Amino acid sequence: MPLIQPRTLKGFRDYLPAAMIPRERIMETARQTFRSFGFAPIDTPTLEHLEILTGKGSEETDRQLYQFIDAGKRPVGMRFDLTVPLARFAAQHIGQLGTPFKRYQIAPVWRGENPQAGRYREFYQCDFDTIGTQSVLADIEAVTVIDALLRAIGIDAFTISINNRAILSGLLESLGLADKTTPILRSLDKLGKIGRELTAKEMVESAGITAEQSEQVLRLAECDGSADEVFAMLPSIIGDNQTAQDGATRLREIYEGAVASGVSPDRMTIDVSIARGLDYYTGVIFETTLDELPSIGSVCSGGRYDNLAGLYTKEHLPGIGASLGLDRLLAALETLQRLSSTSKPCPVFIPYFDKDHRDDYLRLATNLRRVGIGTEVYPEPRKLKAQLKYADAHGFAYAIIAGGDEWAGNRVQIKTLAEKTSQDIEYTHDAPEKLIAQLSSAGPASTL
Amino acid sequence: MPLIQPRTLKGFRDYLPAAMIPRERIMETARQTFRSFGFAPIDTPTLEHLEILTGKGSEETDRQLYQFIDAGKRPVGMRFDLTVPLARFAAQHIGQLGTPFKRYQIAPVWRGENPQAGRYREFYQCDFDTIGTQSVLADIEAVTVIDALLRAIGIDAFTISINNRAILSGLLESLGLADKTTPILRSLDKLGKIGRELTAKEMVESAGITAEQSEQVLRLAECDGSADEVFAMLPSIIGDNQTAQDGATRLREIYEGAVASGVSPDRMTIDVSIARGLDYYTGVIFETTLDELPSIGSVCSGGRYDNLAGLYTKEHLPGIGASLGLDRLLAALETLQRLSSTSKPCPVFIPYFDKDHRDDYLRLATNLRRVGIGTEVYPEPRKLKAQLKYADAHGFAYAIIAGGDEWAGNRVQIKTLAEKTSQDIEYTHDAPEKLIAQLSSAGPASTL
Structure with a gap:
């Protein structure tokens, strides 16, 4: 046809x-x-x-x-x-x-x-x-x-x-x-x-x-x-x-x-x-x-x-x-250039690059959404670089990066995408407070 | 025609x-x-x-x-x-x-x-x-x-x-x-x-x-x-x-x-x-x-x-x-009777019954809206009874009542409409905090 x-x-x-x-x-x-x-x-x-x-x-x-x-x-x-x-x-x-x-x-x-x-x-x-x-x-x-x-x-x-x-x-x-x-x-x-x-x-x-x-x-x-x-x-x-x-x-x-x-x-x-x-x-x-x-x-x-x-x-x-x-x-x-060009309605992006930790990425996202921080998880375990390119293209404010080392060390990395800066922060699923406080204190996450 | x-x-x-x-x-x-x-x-x-x-x-x-x-x-x-x-x-x-x-x-x-x-x-x-x-x-x-x-x-x-x-x-x-x-x-x-x-x-x-x-x-x-x-x-x-x-x-x-x-x-x-x-x-x-x-x-x-x-x-x-x-x-x-029957999307109603105080009613409403409490002012200086009937029919949660005496005494009356209870509370346009705290602490106002 x-x-x-x-x-x-x-x-x-x-x-x-x-x-x-x-x-x-x-x-x-x-x-x-x-x-x-x-x-x-x-x-x-x-x-x-x-x-x-x-x-x-x-x-x-x-x-x-x-x-x-x-x-x-x-x-x-x-x-x-x-x-x-x-x-x-x-x-x-x-x-x-x-x-x-x-x-x-x-x-x-x-x-x-x-x-x-x-x-x-x-x-x-x-x-x-x-x-x-x-x-x-x-x-x-x-x-x-x-x-x-x-x-x-x-x-x-x-x-x-x-x-x-x-x-x-x-x-x-x-x-x-x-x-x-x-x-x-x-x-x-x-x-x-x-x-x-x-x-x-x-x-x-x-x-x-x-x-x-x-x-x-x-x-x-x-x-x-x-x-x-x-x-x-x-x-x-x-x-x-x-x-x-x-x-x-x-x-x-x-x-x-x-x-x-x-x-x-x-x-x-x-x-x-x-x-x-x-x-x-x-x-x-x-x-x-x-x-x-x-x-x-x-x-x-x-x-x-x-x-x-x-x-x-x-x-x-x-x-x-x-x-x-x-x-x-x-x-x-x-x-007047007062419109942001983001094509995503939530501030946080979680790359899914270590396929052994799929459920950890999902649980991290749930923890953030529960306190009102919109979070997308990439659906496929592709290479980190490709996923960060996707995040940049869509205008996310932050990426939260965690591979096997981070998960083992009870921490994650927050990457501020526009500024290309990162910092490590303590995180476990049962104690997400520090990560939440860090994201909430920054600008865009809370305004979106 | x-x-x-x-x-x-x-x-x-x-x-x-x-x-x-x-x-x-x-x-x-x-x-x-x-x-x-x-x-x-x-x-x-x-x-x-x-x-x-x-x-x-x-x-x-x-x-x-x-x-x-x-x-x-x-x-x-x-x-x-x-x-x-x-x-x-x-x-x-x-x-x-x-x-x-x-x-x-x-x-x-x-x-x-x-x-x-x-x-x-x-x-x-x-x-x-x-x-x-x-x-x-x-x-x-x-x-x-x-x-x-x-x-x-x-x-x-x-x-x-x-x-x-x-x-x-x-x-x-x-x-x-x-x-x-x-x-x-x-x-x-x-x-x-x-x-x-x-x-x-x-x-x-x-x-x-x-x-x-x-x-x-x-x-x-x-x-x-x-x-x-x-x-x-x-x-x-x-x-x-x-x-x-x-x-x-x-x-x-x-x-x-x-x-x-x-x-x-x-x-x-x-x-x-x-x-x-x-x-x-x-x-x-x-x-x-x-x-x-x-x-x-x-x-x-x-x-x-x-x-x-x-x-x-x-x-x-x-x-x-x-x-x-x-x-x-x-x-x-x-x-399942889980829908409220209100026909108004804001919790607070202000009767406008003392025509000498129109601007006070307006200013009171502005003070409440500024902290996120939706407030309607009745548009005409009719009798209080008729205005409260309107408030009941539309399902407002609260009426804030203030006539000449109240304005002179720096106070207003909060009426909880469903329970038919009232209380007096201190209020001036420059110090609305007590009224706001009282409304915010009660249920419906903050959920609407």
């Missing part, structure tokens, strides 16, 4: 260990962080009835949807995000779950995009949301979660940009432009890219507003400085519109609540120019950039929405949530 | 928090255990070229395959297990990965089965494999992993049944029945259900063997007792066939190696009657049953195979692996 060519579909990819180890570590860190705030895990099916999915995102997501007729003649689709399934889930179960409902979900989604650098047709989303409350405490908490999450991942230099969409909504309301929010936002989104003059021109042309109106909108978007400065400037820009004033008050409350919760003021900025898409968000919105690599864009974004599940239920479900951009974050960490 | 009915597809299900929390905990325990032996995580796409998937399982898996033509006119299918994708993955990447290659993968698979009690069309598999070695050490290690995994999950009473398919293969070889292995195995698989007489009858009829031959096969399958007894009896049953003798020797080596590795002999049994399916396994095979609920069947099974990826590559890749039956294990734990 001819061989079948082993290959993945266009736009899909395998994750080899060296790529998967940091992905898995970040996902587990996210779960731990979300849980520590009382967010609970949920899961929803990969496949949904097609009518649940279509018309919920943009025209683009409809076009990119993986859809087919299943064996039971049902039109079905693969989820393209975690928000639409959450809306369906909430509509279906909120009576049982009650509010407030806090959930996280980390799961793959599918979009038939034309593959380009770093974009795939299957990718993970990593979302947390608090549903069924309009309380500012939930908004404050969302900022706190983002801060805790990035720090837990090991990132120290980042900036959470915070805005409240109500400020611009109020301003447009007072200018009589509430019905032109969408084209105005679309133009404003380009401010950073095309500059003030072209943005103003586009706003006038595409939204059909006056030059004076565009000037007022741009004055708001350009309101810049420290948090205190922005909060001092805002009243004169937004005037006496109540929506905008309340929006500014709430924004200040979120900022101050986050500071009280322990988020460093250095890691937050009030940026009234960010809009984050067009229609979904109605209140506070966030973006998070890495200070060492701002060009990669936001790695954690979200905001408050007025009604999550209006298409599926009459129950009014306001909420707030954000999403960690896992792939973007990993790409950034790789660019 | 009329509402869309929120519903899941037939055979699919949502996981609500109370169901998802233990699932996630077991999956994380499995990851940690696999990693501690040097198994590395990988991931493969949900969708594969159809030709990769069809004809690889049984006729049944072909019929149950979710398949469709994608937008690029490619025939594609959703994976129905993790073994076929592993074979494709290994064929594609083994040159880069090298051998031995140890991987685990925990991921959903899809089969269009007719849904029945406890069976779904989307379910998780949780597999580990060592590829590219025939060493007995890898076989021993597989037993050790199963033992470590179940104990890490918190199960103490289980039995790993171990056999070596080579013993029966050798016996059939010596009886001149090697070409009848498949129908004989199919009959033998029913021994536990239909009994000796009917099994013998079926073997004679369906495999076309003599009554005497069936008697010899059954003598082997019924070889029963302690490990020592079985190893003592085997030689007389298998006679002088070399394959069978080598198989028995290796089986003993695996058993003794597992004991040396710390697996309790009480948790292993040598069961030469288990066969585990028909053609895939060629060497050692495992099944694992829960002593308190053997009727649910094996919760962790696997074995050694001779060549993983022969359909995709000429490279000979022998290996050994096993799979944790996550859904079956969870169903068993539920039947």
Whole structure:
């Protein structure tokens, strides 16, 4: 029989260990962080009835949807995000779950995009949301979660940009432009890219507003400085519109609540120019950039929405949530050379080179695992040199070497592989304490 | 616009928090255990070229395959297990990965089965494999992993049944029945259900063997007792066939190696009657049953195979692996009432009932999270009674209650919710040590 060519579909990819180890570590860190705030895990099916999915995102997501007729003649689709399934889930179960409902979900989604650098047709989303409350405490908490999450991942230099969409909504309301929010936002989104003059021109042309109106909108978007400065400037820009004033008050409350919760003021900025898409968000919105690599864009974004599940239920479900951009974050960490290239998830390697001592190698490994030190034993009694080459290639931190002499002498040799240093240490199966203490006191073993 | 009915597809299900929390905990325990032996995580796409998937399982898996033509006119299918994708993955990447290659993968698979009690069309598999070695050490290690995994999950009473398919293969070889292995195995698989007489009858009829031959096969399958007894009896049953003798020797080596590795002999049994399916396994095979609920069947099974990826590559890749039956294990734990019914993944709840102290509640929560104690703050300043009802309903372990008097007096009240007991304890944001010590010394908070 001819061989079948082993290959993945266009736009899909395998994750080899060296790529998967940091992905898995970040996902587990996210779960731990979300849980520590009382967010609970949920899961929803990969496949949904097609009518649940279509018309919920943009025209683009409809076009990119993986859809087919299943064996039971049902039109079905693969989820393209975690928000639409959450809306369906909430509509279906909120009576049982009650509010407030806090959930996280980390799961793959599918979009038939034309593959380009770093974009795939299957990718993970990593979302947390608090549903069924309009309380500012939930908004404050969302900022706190983002801060805790990035720090837990090991990132120290980042900036959470915070805005409240109500400020611009109020301003447009007072200018009589509430019905032109969408084209105005679309133009404003380009401010950073095309500059003030072209943005103003586009706003006038595409939204059909006056030059004076565009000037007022741009004055708001350009309101810049420290948090205190922005909060001092805002009243004169937004005037006496109540929506905008309340929006500014709430924004200040979120900022101050986050500071009280322990988020460093250095890691937050009030940026009234960010809009984050067009229609979904109605209140506070966030973006998070890495200070060492701002060009990669936001790695954690979200905001408050007025009604999550209006298409599926009459129950009014306001909420707030954000999403960690896992792939973007990993790409950034790789660019910043902050990812280890190890392809092994445990620090210790035991070569099995004296075939008379197989059971001793196994027992040594068990002793280390029992105290939480991950340990691999090479499966075949090959030459030591070949086994150490394997250990180096895979990025183990330590090799513990013991031949007949060592076993007879109640000792083993610890080799620190990166530094190519060794030391002998006392060891018997019944008294492994010195070896454990030595491994635990060193760095990598305990962090892995 | 009329509402869309929120519903899941037939055979699919949502996981609500109370169901998802233990699932996630077991999956994380499995990851940690696999990693501690040097198994590395990988991931493969949900969708594969159809030709990769069809004809690889049984006729049944072909019929149950979710398949469709994608937008690029490619025939594609959703994976129905993790073994076929592993074979494709290994064929594609083994040159880069090298051998031995140890991987685990925990991921959903899809089969269009007719849904029945406890069976779904989307379910998780949780597999580990060592590829590219025939060493007995890898076989021993597989037993050790199963033992470590179940104990890490918190199960103490289980039995790993171990056999070596080579013993029966050798016996059939010596009886001149090697070409009848498949129908004989199919009959033998029913021994536990239909009994000796009917099994013998079926073997004679369906495999076309003599009554005497069936008697010899059954003598082997019924070889029963302690490990020592079985190893003592085997030689007389298998006679002088070399394959069978080598198989028995290796089986003993695996058993003794597992004991040396710390697996309790009480948790292993040598069961030469288990066969585990028909053609895939060629060497050692495992099944694992829960002593308190053997009727649910094996919760962790696997074995050694001779060549993983022969359909995709000429490279000979022998290996050994096993799979944790996550859904079956969870169903068993539920039947045994070993699952907590909490729908919250953190132990501490802080009611927010004095609206003048919102920032104090937030800061208290941050102080606890910083030392690893997961803490939720209720988002709205409602009445204390309503908030405690929420805490009870969700299964929090503790509520920390502080109103104006407590904050003024530098103390808080810890309420142990299940026992309905309370105690006052000193607390200020700058000196939270006593509260932390009190929470850490109690049970549930530190285990969650």
